[in-house]
Amino acid sequence: MIAGIWLDVLDEIARTCGAHGRGDLLQTVRQKRVQLLDPRLRVLVVGESQQGKSQLINAIVNAPACPVGDGRTTVLPTVVQHAEVPSAALVQAPPATPGRSAAALPGTGERTPVPLDQVPAGVAGTLGRRPGGGPAYVEIGLPRALLGSGLVLVDTPGTEEAAALGAAGPTAAPAWADTVLLVSDSTRELSAGELTMLLHLARSHPNVVLVQTKTDLVPDWRAVAERNRQHLAEAGVAAPVIPVSAALRLRAAAGDDRELNAESGFPVLIGRLQRDLAGKSDRLARAAVGVIARTVVEQLAAPLRAELESQEVEEQSGPISRLHAAQREVDELRRCSTRWQNTLADEMADLLSDIEYDLRDRTRQILREVDDAFDSADPLVSWDTFQEWLERSLTEAAEANHEWLVRRCDWAARRVADTFARYGGDVLPPWSVTAPADPAEGVPELERPAVDRFTTSQKLISGMRGSYGGLLMVGLATTLAGMPMINPLSVGVGALFGGKSIRDESKQLLRRRQAVVKTAIQRHVDDFFVRVTKDRRDAVRQVQRMLRDHFTALTEELQEGIIRSFRSAKQAADTDAAVRDQRQREIRLKMTRLAGLFDQAQQLTGGRPAPAPLEPRP
Incomplete structure (x- = not known):
């Protein structure tokens, strides 16, 4: 019943997009519907180069899933998910053609098995990738209980600006993630590029977490974390800051040291991911529907407001003005x-x-x-x-x-x-x-x-x-x-x-x-x-x-x-007076309906009970 509430609102958003003739928005809403109904939790790990993103994923799953090093190791996105036996494959979408995008959904495309010992070459983009093909990514399967519960981790190439996150296709796009982890090490405070990325993510994604890595290398990492929290507060970004150390986490896992594991900070991070996984069908879905409702309503209302303003301007500069x-x-x-x-x-x-x-x-x-x-x-x-x-x-x-x-x-x-x-x-x-x-x-x-x-x-x-x-x-x-x-x-x-x-x-x-x-x-x-x-x-x-x-x-x-x-x-x-008045009434009626739809979506995240569905859900 809980899922039905936000799902009905999402379906109503889709019908509204179709009624307004916005096929692009309708496709986005339908894809978001598929994502939210997926019981798995997709966690997107982003950040600038050499911040420890790949090592963070390795520490979470306690396995060398993603290649790490001092150079540029991650060129293609790397998806780490559950599998009964360790496996790896290169997934490449077909090339884009007129009327068809390069890759519509994550997980679709041609799969090429990759030997486990050649995973670094596949992630570096030098193995199995066909020239002229669409976006590609590496898929790694591991038999881990945490992954078996539904957690999917996505490692992304380093980037200097948030606009480049979608360059590798939908796999590395924040729109397809349920949770976004922005990684920044403790050797410095957040850079201007990272703050810009956080602002961009916070506007388009409801669940963003700042993970501060390499606390073992910096004695005053707590001061750095506190300054980062101040930067986020000043920027108006409601993202929690979780300091972690992948080195301590791996060392604790090797020696089964619970105290060292707690000192690494990973229990806090993993607990956050488990709560997100458990609340995906309710809390996260409500927040996601609220974000997509705001986006859709803004894009649908903008041309209506522009037309209404043009109608008013035309009325002022129309026949009477002439x-x-x-x-x-x-x-x-x-x-x-x-x-x-x-x-x-x-x-x-x-x-x-x-x-x-x-x-x-x-x-x-x-x-x-x-x-x-x-x-x-x-x-x-x-x-x-x-x-x-x-x-x-x-x-x-x-x-x-x-x-x-x-x-x-x-x-x-x-x-x-x-x-x-x-x-x-x-x-x-x-x-x-x-x-x-x-x-x-x-x-x-x-x-x-x-x-x-x-x-x-x-x-x-x-x-x-x-x-x-x-x-x-x-x-x-x-x-x-x-x-x-x-x-x-x-x-x-x-x-x-x-x-x-x-x-x-x-x-x-x-x-x-x-x-x-x-x-x-x-x-x-x-x-x-x-x-x-x-x-x-x-x-x-x-x-x-x-x-x-x-x-x-x-x-x-x-x-x-x-x-x-x-x-x-x-x-x-x-x-023209009668025609203009009729069109203005139609525009105001559509604006009223959009406002009602926006209120419905906001009630999902405001703790208030959502109204009854507008139409029966198919």
């Missing part, structure tokens, strides 16, 4: 619309001012060059060359100004597009600003201005006027000296004054011609500036209208997409 997000997008799009309109207006205003200033600066530079040229040049001589230069200079100024206009329009379009950066994609419009065929089209052609020419008759009249004054002035002066009015001196001075009059008149006419030409060019350049400025303003307004229309259409398109998303989220909210 609806709020869509409303925020509408508000952001409204602010974006205000930003891009203000940006467009500011950029176009700055563009008009800059383009007009640039054109004005270029035409002023041309006028300065005109003034410099006609301060010395005669329009009558250089007009044709100058007219060609002026037309070319104005055309180049218009083209340069137009090129800058294109670059500035493109830059302004990108500035406006930057306000839509959060929506991604290429939002620039496919637009271009082209220059007219003739930048000066519509501007009247510069005609040669009407300028006064200095004709021969004008030169003659100017010369006579100047010479008459000189002749008269000098002639009157010479008459006072008794000379006639017309004399060589007065004629020479008159000729000199006549030439000066001609030169002065020529310079005055040149300055008048230069002033007339500068005035005419000034008017022509002003006409050119007004005409080109009008074209630039028209082009800027055209670009502004095009950008306005493009980004307005883009804003409307984004707004329509957000509205569609809003409607879709509203429809999805009504549909």
